[in-house]
Amino acid sequence: MFITGAIGSGKTYMGCAFGMEACKQYFRTRYIRLPDFLIDIEVTRNDGTYKKVMEKYTKPVLLIIDEWLLIKPTEVESRDVFELLHHRRRKSSTIFCPQCRNNTWYEQLGGDSSPLADAILDRIVHDAYKINIESLDPSKDVSMREIYGLDKDLTE
Secondary structure, three states: OEEEEOOOOOHHHHHHHHHHHHHHOOOOEEEEEHHHHHHHHHHHHHHOOHHHHHHHHHOOOEEEEEEEOOOOOOHHHHHHHHHHHHHHOOOOEEEEEEOOOHHHHHHHOOHHHOHHHHHHHHHHOOOOOEEEEOOOOHHHOOOHHHHOOOOHHHHO
């Protein structure tokens, strides 16, 4: 599932709401920001726990990946993302909360110069549900951060 929308539109909030409901149904659920996942996996290369840490992310019935492709991953990071998604495919559910629309993902993953871009997108795009949070009246838009008082600069 992809939950897309403008910054502050509530993508993370909605993804976590799905995660909370999954927990209520006793499904093992995990939330991770993609940058944190990539750091976690990089550290495991040096201490020999790669497989164990990768299992931490492949085993949950629901994995919520926030900030999907916020930063362009390196080739090694793309390989890690591919491995994660390959092992989860057709066995579990993944919710992606990207900052950008899916028409930019191919280039973010390396484009024509990376065979992993096609492989990753092939594993996630075809069977996915898509929720795009759009405003009915942009002049009345209020950020979720403003509603919950998380950004003091916006409320003053």
